[in-house]
Amino acid sequence: MTPVDTAVSGGVSFALTDEQKELRALAREFAAKEIRPAAAEHDVTMRHPADVIAKAHGVGLMNLHVPAEYGGLGLNAFDGTLVGEELNWGCTGIGTSIGANGLGAGPVIIAGSDEQKARWLPPLLESPILCSFGLSEPDAGSDVARLKTTAVRRGDEYVLNGSKTFITNAGYADWTVVFAKTDPSKGHRGISAFIVPMDAPGVTIEQHLDKMGQRATDTSAFALQDVVVPTANRLGEEGGGFKLAMQTLDFTRPGTAIGAVGVAQAAYELAVDYAKERVTFDLPIAMHQGVNFMIADMATEIEAARLLTWQAAWMLDQGERATLYSSFAKRFAADTAMKVTTDAVQVFGGYGYMKEYPVEKLMRDAKLFQIYEGTSQIQRLVIAKEIFMPRG
Numbered sequence: 001m002t003p004v005d006t007a008v009s010g011g012v013s014f015a016l017t018d019e020q021k022e023l024r025a026l027a028r029e030f031a032a033k034e035i036r037p038a039a040a041e042h043d044v045t046m047r048h049p050a051d052v053i054a055k056a057h058g059v060g061l062m063n064l065h066v067p068a069e070y071g072g073l074g075l076n077a078f079d080g081t082l083v084g085e086e087l088n089w090g091c092t093g094i095g096t097s098i099g100a101n102g103l104g105a106g107p108v109i110i111a112g113s114d115e116q117k118a119r120w121l122p123p124l125l126e127s128p129i130l131c132s133f134g135l136s137e138p139d140a141g142s143d144v145a146r147l148k149t150t151a152v153r154r155g156d157e158y159v160l161n162g163s164k165t166f167i168t169n170a171g172y173a174d175w176t177v178v179f180a181k182t183d184p185s186k187g188h189r190g191i192s193a194f195i196v197p198m199d200a201p202g203v204t205i206e207q208h209l210d211k212m213g214q215r216a217t218d219t220s221a222f223a224l225q226d227v228v229v230p231t232a233n234r235l236g237e238e239g240g241g242f243k244l245a246m247q248t249l250d251f252t253r254p255g256t257a258i259g260a261v262g263v264a265q266a267a268y269e270l271a272v273d274y275a276k277e278r279v280t281f282d283l284p285i286a287m288h289q290g291v292n293f294m295i296a297d298m299a300t301e302i303e304a305a306r307l308l309t310w311q312a313a314w315m316l317d318q319g320e321r322a323t324l325y326s327s328f329a330k331r332f333a334a335d336t337a338m339k340v341t342t343d344a345v346q347v348f349g350g351y352g353y354m355k356e357y358p359v360e361k362l363m364r365d366a367k368l369f370q371i372y373e374g375t376s377q378i379q380r381l382v383i384a385k386e387i388f389m390p391r392g
């Protein structure tokens, strides 16, 4: 199975342009040559893949959505999915390390003033520096409104105090968009967003967290103790941080969903190849219905996840509010990746459970898609709210 390239029917086109096919091929080649060979070592050691990130930066596979006027490619969300699937087909840990600047820079692209964009975005294109998205806290992951980090205004500055955790790439980031309460009495309406340089006095990386999967990606916890940032670093209005976080996640969730499609596709391909080779009861196991039905379901569900993700990205590119479709895509693709990778281990049997074969890593990697950027349960909550309490 390959992604749909050319089918056109009933006025709805799934055709990729030649440029899009080239972009996808570039990402696939990079994933095959630079990511896959490095994946196992990073999985074992958790070494930060700075070298692969630098190469991805060099060939233009990072910071895809930075607008052209700030030196970026200005790719739309749909084209981003073409790149994201391939990088994550290579390795979701390394793919996430490369792609996470999209989440970090998202709030600046969405809400930054011209001055803020001109200051913070071009350096991302000039060298392979990282930025991150500082939303989650030890006591506020799914329930964003509960976050406790504070930002107290003092003249032309804010003083930030608090802790962040589970932050992708934070341990190696130049700057992080930190969400903090400027008015704790106002709940979600009291949250504001700030660009915080990670070398500012008072910022301490407390831990590079040791994860089950996607071990190539840095996931860090950091503390902010009396960290001073100028008011010029506040993104948008005071109190606008919660909505900015939600708008950013609306944009990035299809990018995460397509990462789940990438890992599922990788597991599927391995399962198909193995099923053709492995013989039991005098037949390749692909000839046994118990196996080939599993593989038929994998193929169907991967294609459905890809198309749902493409639709969410397409809606974003039309300027439509894509909250519902972004959550559809994230929920379905993440759960599909978990099921497909689990079934791929099953197809490999005892070998699948062994570290000597690649599918157990894919199963561990897939699990994170059901958790980060909003758990599968949070996606269902968003979907249910959109159905029963639409925001219009």
Ligand code: CAA
Pocket: 103, 133, 135, 136, 141, 142, 143, 144, 145, 166, 167, 168, 188, 189, 242, 243, 246, 247, 249, 250, 323, 371, 372, 373, 374, 375, 378, 381, 382, 385, 391
């Ligand atoms: N766009 C714009 N506005 C939105 C919005 C959206 N998508 N969703 C909600 N809002 C607005 C609402 O209209 C409402 O506005 P008013 O103030 O005018 O009333 C306000 O925001 C509050 O909305 P809710 O009442 O729906 O808020 P809630 O407290 O019930 O929570 C939630 C909503 C969807 C559960 C939210 O808390 C959420 O998304 N949680 C998951 C957070 C998440 O994904 N975290 C992942 C962190 S990033 C990460 O994982 C990456 C990494 O680095 C590891």
